Amino acid sequence: MKLNINGKPVEVAAEPDMPLLWALRDVLGMTGTKFGCGASFCGACTVQLDGEPIRSCQTPVSAVGTGKITTIEGLSASAWGRKLQDAWVALDVPQCGYCQAGQLLAAEALLRTTPKPSDADIDAAMSGNLCRCATYTRIRAAIKQAAVS
Amino acid sequence: MKASRREVLKAAALAGGGLSLGWQLSGAKASVPGALSAFVIIGADGSIRITAHQPEIGQGVKTSFPMMIAEELDVDWNQVTVEQAPGNRAVYGVQLAGGSSATPTQFERMRRLGASARAMLIAAAAKAWNVPAAEITTGSAMLHHKASGRSARYAEMAEAAASVTPPKPESLALKDPAQFKILGRRIPGVDNRKVVTGAPLFGIDARPPGLMYAAFAKSPVFGGKLKSANKAAALAVPGVKALFDIAERRDLKTEIDVGLPGIEVLPQGIAVIATNSWAALRGRDALAAEWEGGDAAFQSSEAWEAAATRAWADGAQKPAYINHGDAPAKMAGATRRVKADYRYPFLSHAALEPINATAHVKDGKAELWLSTQTPEDARRMVALALGIKVEDVTLHLMRSGGGFGRRLMNDFAVEAAVIAKAAGVPVKLQWDRGQDFAHDWLRPAGWHRLEAGLDANGNIIAWHDHFVSFGKDGVLNPTAVIDASLFPSGVIRDYRADLTVLPFASTLGWLRAPINNAFGFVTQGFIDECAAAVGRDPLEYRRTLLGTPRAIPIAEEFSGETKQDAKGTPYNTGRMRGVLDKAAAMAGWGRKLPARRGMGIAFHFSHLGYFANVVEASVAADGSVTVHGIWVAADIGKHIVNLSGAENQVQGSVIDALGAAMGQRISFADGAVEQKNYGDFPLARMNEAPPVEVAFLSTDYPTTGLGEPAYPSVAPALAAAIFQATGKRLRQLPFDTELLKA
Numbered sequence: 001m002k003l004n005i006n007g008k009p010v011e012v013a014a015e016p017d018m019p020l021l022w023a024l025r026d027v028l029g030m031t032g033t034k035f036g037c038g039a040s041f042c043g044a045c046t047v048q049l050d051g052e053p054i055r056s057c058q059t060p061v062s063a064v065g066t067g068k069i070t071t072i073e074g075l076s077a078s079a080w081g082r083k084l085q086d087a088w089v090a091l092d093v094p095q096c097g098y099c100q101a102g103q104l105l106a107a108e109a110l111l112r113t114t115p116k117p118s119d120a121d122i123d124a125a126m127s128g129n130l131c132r133c134a135t136y137t138r139i140r141a142a143i144k145q146a147a148v149s
Numbered sequence: 150m151k152a153s154r155r156e157v158l159k160a161a162a163l164a165g166g167g168l169s170l171g172w173q174l175s176g177a178k179a180s181v182p183g184a185l186s187a188f189v190i191i192g193a194d195g196s197i198r199i200t201a202h203q204p205e206i207g208q209g210v211k212t213s214f215p216m217m218i219a220e221e222l223d224v225d226w227n228q229v230t231v232e233q234a235p236g237n238r239a240v241y242g243v244q245l246a247g248g249s250s251a252t253p254t255q256f257e258r259m260r261r262l263g264a265s266a267r268a269m270l271i272a273a274a275a276k277a278w279n280v281p282a283a284e285i286t287t288g289s290a291m292l293h294h295k296a297s298g299r300s301a302r303y304a305e306m307a308e309a310a311a312s313v314t315p316p317k318p319e320s321l322a323l324k325d326p327a328q329f330k331i332l333g334r335r336i337p338g339v340d341n342r343k344v345v346t347g348a349p350l351f352g353i354d355a356r357p358p359g360l361m362y363a364a365f366a367k368s369p370v371f372g373g374k375l376k377s378a379n380k381a382a383a384l385a386v387p388g389v390k391a392l393f394d395i396a397e398r399r400d401l402k403t404e405i406d407v408g409l410p411g412i413e414v415l416p417q418g419i420a421v422i423a424t425n426s427w428a429a430l431r432g433r434d435a436l437a438a439e440w441e442g443g444d445a446a447f448q449s450s451e452a453w454e455a456a457a458t459r460a461w462a463d464g465a466q467k468p469a470y471i472n473h474g475d476a477p478a479k480m481a482g483a484t485r486r487v488k489a490d491y492r493y494p495f496l497s498h499a500a501l502e503p504i505n506a507t508a509h510v511k512d513g514k515a516e517l518w519l520s521t522q523t524p525e526d527a528r529r530m531v532a533l534a535l536g537i538k539v540e541d542v543t544l545h546l547m548r549s550g551g552g553f554g555r556r557l558m559n560d561f562a563v564e565a566a567v568i569a570k571a572a573g574v575p576v577k578l579q580w581d582r583g584q585d586f587a588h589d590w591l592r593p594a595g596w597h598r599l600e601a602g603l604d605a606n607g608n609i610i611a612w613h614d615h616f617v618s619f620g621k622d623g624v625l626n627p628t629a630v631i632d633a634s635l636f637p638s639g640v641i642r643d644y645r646a647d648l649t650v651l652p653f654a655s656t657l658g659w660l661r662a663p664i665n666n667a668f669g670f671v672t673q674g675f676i677d678e679c680a681a682a683v684g685r686d687p688l689e690y691r692r693t694l695l696g697t698p699r700a701i702p703i704a705e706e707f708s709g710e711t712k713q714d715a716k717g718t719p720y721n722t723g724r725m726r727g728v729l730d731k732a733a734a735m736a737g738w739g740r741k742l743p744a745r746r747g748m749g750i751a752f753h754f755s756h757l758g759y760f761a762n763v764v765e766a767s768v769a770a771d772g773s774v775t776v777h778g779i780w781v782a783a784d785i786g787k788h789i790v791n792l793s794g795a796e797n798q799v800q801g802s803v804i805d806a807l808g809a810a811m812g813q814r815i816s817f818a819d820g821a822v823e824q825k826n827y828g829d830f831p832l833a834r835m836n837e838a839p840p841v842e843v844a845f846l847s848t849d850y851p852t853t854g855l856g857e858p859a860y861p862s863v864a865p866a867l868a869a870a871i872f873q874a875t876g877k878r879l880r881q882l883p884f885d886t887e888l889l890k891a
Contacts, residue, residue: 015387018427026362026425031354032347034550035426036501037582041827044501072347085345092337092793095801096207097344098501098550104345123836130827132501132551133207134804136838138797 003064005030006074016062021045023061024071032072032101036130043129046102047071053109072101080111083149087142095133103129107143116147156242158265158315166193166308170266170315171200174242186240189218189266191307197224197290202234202241203251204522205340206552208856209794210251212339214259216791220331221263221324224290224303231339236524236544244546246522247557247659249756249854252790256852261318268316273309274301326788335793340548352520352547355507355577361390363568363578364429366438367418369587370820371655373443375418382435383421388428393420393571395564397534414530414560420568426579445654446820450494450594453651453817457596457617460649461490465615471633474643476602479611483602487682489675491599493667493882495815496592496660497822499830502550503585506565509575514541515566516575520549520556527559531566554659558590583825590658591815591822593619593629597671602643607683608693609676612637614646619653626657631664636754637672639701639720640694661805662857665755669861670810670868670882673751677869678878687869688733688750698723721759724784725752727846728761731782735842736763742873745769745891746777749869751862757851758858759784762803764866768874772889774811776839776867779803781859783843786850799859800841806863808833812883 001012005028014023024030024047036044038057045057048070075081084107087093094100103126110117110125117125122140131139156172163169171186190198199218205211215231234241242258245251267287274292275282278299286293290303326332343350366378380392397416419436423429480486507518508531515535521527521544528542549556565578580588595618602611618629625648638644660666680690701720729752736748745768752761762781768774781799789795812831816823824830868879875889 014425015428018425022425022427026427029356030347031349031356034351034501035353035503035579037503037827039582039826039828042501072345076346085342088345089337089341092335092341092797094207094338094341094344095209095797096205096501096549096551097338097340098351100344101347126835128834130501130832130834132499132553132805132832134801134808134833134838135797136804136833136835137800137841139835140838 001061003061003069004066005069006071007068007077012061014061017060019057020047020059020061020064020069021056024056030071030073034098034101036099041130042099043102043106044099046105046129048105048109051109051112053106070105072104075104075108078108080146081108083146084108084111084142087146087149091138091142091145093135093138093142095135099129099131103131103139107139110143111147117143158318160269160311160313160315161187162308162311163190163192167191168266168269168307168311170262170269172242174239188262189222191266191303193304193307195302195304197229197303199229199231200234201231202244204244204246204524204546204549205233206246206522206549206556208246208798209338209791210246212336213252213790213794214255215339216331216336217256217259218263220329221260222267223287226331226336228290233546236521236528236546238525244524246552247554249758249856249858252852252854253757256790260323261321264321264323265316265318268321269310269313270303270306272313273306277306277309333789333792336791337793350548351502351550352507352518353502353505353550355518355545355547357507357509357518357575360507360575360577361572362423362426362429363565363572363576364421364426364433365418365564365568365578365580366421366433366436367588368440368443369822370440370443371445373440373446376439376441378419378436378438380436382437383432386428386432386435388424389421389432390424391422391572393422393568395420395567395571397567414534414563416564416567420571422572422576426577429579430581443820448654448817448820450816450818453594456651457649460617461596461598461615465647466649469645470616470648471631471638471644471646473638473645476611476613476643476645479643480600480602480613483611484605485603485607485682487601487603487679489599489678489880491597491671491674491880493595493670495594496809496813497586497589497815497824497830498553498555498660499585499827499832500549500551500553500555503582504561504580505578506561507575507577508562508565508569510535510566510570513537514543516543517562517566518545518547519562520547521559521562522549522552522556523559527562530559530563534563535566535570553661554663555589557659560588582827586815586824586826586830587822588656589822590656592660592663592666593626593653593657595629595667599671599675601675601679603679603683607685609641609679611643612641612645615649616646617649617651619657620650621652623650625650626653628657628659628663631668634720635668636720640722661802662755662860665753665861667882669751669753669755670864673753673862673865674868674880677749677751677865677872681872688729688738691729691750691752692726695722695726695729698726720754724759724848724850725754725761727848728752728759728782728784731844731846732761732763732780735780735782735844736765736778738763745874747870747873749866749871749873751865751869753858753861755861756858757785757853758855760858760862762862762866764863764870766867766870766874768871768889770891772886774871774884774886774889776807778839779841779863781841781843782846783859784846784848785855785858786852787847788852789845790852795845795855796843798855799843802857802859803841803863804833804838806860807867808837810864810867810882810884811837814883
């Protein structure tokens with residue numbers, strides 16, 4: 001099966017119904033996308049499909065088709081992605097860091113469509129992504145910093 | 150921890166010219182001198198590498214510990230690279246992420262190591278330049294002799310420094326804090342760039358060559374035996390390669406760091422080996438395994454609730470669990486009595502990285518890739534389970550995707566090792582979220598029936614508690630023990646607690662601010678009720694209760710985590726009043742608020758840290774609660790190692806505690822945990838996270854840790870705010886907002 005991941009064609013030897021999460025992690029060795037709950041509660045596995053944040057644990061590889069997948073490993077190809085990564089580092093957002101790949105993919109999609117997000121916009125876009133360390137205060141601040149940088 | 154070990158500074162020369170400085174350990178934990186650690190490596194190429202030896206679980210220790218060394222080494226932070234040490238106590242000393250203990254026990258040790266390396270570089274320069282060492286100054290990894298105008302980079306003197314006899318670390322003068330250039334600043338985490346680019350860091354990311362993936366079918370009821378399984382269906386799942394029956398029961402009674410007498414681990418079930426985790430988990434599901442019996446089959450939250458209230462009705466046990474002064478006599482003479490019942494549930498850790506472990510067992514040796522808070526325990530337990538030597542267990546210490554106490558236990562490491570031995574290839578064991586909930590080491594639930602005696606002024610003069618929680622054979626589990634030194638003990642001199650122990654047969658463990666995380670809610674909630682009963686201001690009432698600033702002595706027989714504190718800083722009512730007043734000032738205590746909006750205040754001391762916070766919340770007509778702001782004041786001593794990490798820890802702890810108060814509960818039915826995923830164990834989300842303002846008071850006390858002590862005072866302050874908003878008192882965690890409807 002052929003997928004387009006981070007702008008490159010990639011051959012994936014996976015069962016058609018294998019969730020994209022496991023194809024990325026275990027078949028392709030791209031471990032930046034994280035397993036959290038396996039049921040869309042936590043958002044740790046968030047990637048983008050044609051720019052839209054999706055839960056890769058709920059998306060069979062066969063459903064991806066020719067769509068363009070962006071993972072955390074490819075986030076810096078986006079100008080917003082780079083601004084967010086820099087803000088995340090500078091404001092020292094991560095504690096354990098496990099959820100942050102998913103947070104960043106969700107935040108990049110937000111800024112691309114809403115470059116100057118309000119607090120309500122941030123709540124709406126980010127509330128699907130759990131942070132067990134509860135770094136929400138800094139995630140919010142980093143999104144705002146990236147938006148003005 | 151300190152007494153059982155001797156450590157001596159040793160230097161080594163690097164190939165190519167350079168200095169490596171570390172400790173060589175000997176003593177009870179290592180009968181023969183261990184290998185030399187390398188905490189500081191100064192290369193001839195100018196590189197300055199510092200080893201981070203503690204487990205990083207999100208508490209920021211991989212950054213904060215190297216900061217301590219770098220400060221005294223007198224280098225710039227951007228000149229330093231940090232490398233993670235493997236798990237090996239004989240080489241690195243204690244490696245433990247628990248009890249907020251790392252900073253208080255190792256702050257000086259790390260600083261003195263850096264100071265020693267600096268002293269050796271100075272000695273080498275003094276010899277080379279033939280000048281007195283006392284005339285040499287340092288800065289930014291440079292050595293200077295002002296009188297002769299000579300300067301050298303550390304790199305140039307590193308090789309010569311390697312042959313200098315290391316100084317006695319305790320003889321060295323440490324920097325005047327006014328000269329600090331790294332400590333106390335905001336330093337971003339050393340792994341931040343790797344985190345935001347998705348580089349492999351965590352245990353779950355380990356991919357040694359030849360790796361296969363495992364799932365493990367085991368009984369949802371602790372100790373349950375396999376009744377039936379459809380192995381053919383599992384083997385028919387594409388990618389599934391093999392099944393192994395694992396039927397062991399290991400009571401690993403070993404000397405371990407986590408403070409429990411023995412760890413019972415049950416590698417009992419069917420291991421499914423596959424080419425990827427998804428196939429392994431699908432294979433496990435295809436087994437449709439059925440189980441029967443089990444030690445814990447009787448467990449039921451409903452039955453326990455009935456048993457606890459029955460114990461209350463039956464009354465006090467003899468002898469008393471805690472008995473200071475004469476509470477019954479004082480109670481009899483009280484002007485007024487206040488009574489209330491408090492309850493809290495079992496809690497799961499619910500770390501976002503689901504439990505996993507990667508192991509390779511070959512030729513009597515084991516190699517582990519592990520997210521763990523206690524790497525040495527993991528090595529010992531795996532060695533015991535496999536019947537091999539601890540020295541033959543290599544442990545790659547990986548970043549933990551959250552710990553919160555769950556990864557103090559290493560049941561998963563033992564399981565992975567046993568499975569990997571059966572499989573004969575490197576294996577990554579992956580639990581799914583349901584197993585993570587089903588097989589956690591839970592924060593014990595508890596019940597407190599409280600009575601306070603008040604004097605004519607309304608002040609508390611006697612305190613009685615009938616406490617019900619869990620253990621085995623009538624003995625309270627260590628994770629439920631209310632230490633006799635915990636507030637209000639000592640402050641309220643006539644204090645009695647009775648105890649009823651309910652049987653529990655699966656696994657209890659430590660969860661962030663253990664014991665305190667529940668007891669803080671109970672004590673502060675009840676004190677708030679006493680204030681309200683006599684119409685006093687909750688802040689003034691607490692200030693009066695704490696009384697004049699003084700140190701409450703800690704009695705000899707007191708045990709537990711505060712014992713360490715007993716040596717230097719007994720419960721200090723002045724420090725507590727300091728944070729109480731600060732939090733009140735930050736929040737604007739006493740501000741006029743709209744209808745159905747209130748402010749609550751609470752304080753708690755745990756893990757050597759003094760914390761107080763104010764919560765402002767409103768309650769809608771439908772009972773839903775909105776938290777508008779939280780103001781936290783903290784006193785963790787003289788230094789804040791990393792202001793950025795410290796503030797992040799406090800904000801995170803506070804929002805974590807808020808999430809727990811609003812909805813987290815683990816319950817049992819038919820012996821098993823009922824919760825399966827985050828849908829029925831909600832964590833706080835972005836839209837529920839209020840602004841959290843944090844202030845650190847700098848006081849003249851030793852620097853202490855921050856992973857835990859901000860948590861306990863949050864829930865009671867929220868309950869108090871809700872009381873101010875609605876007049877309704879919440880006495881049970883998690884809060885039932887149905888009770889708050891207008």
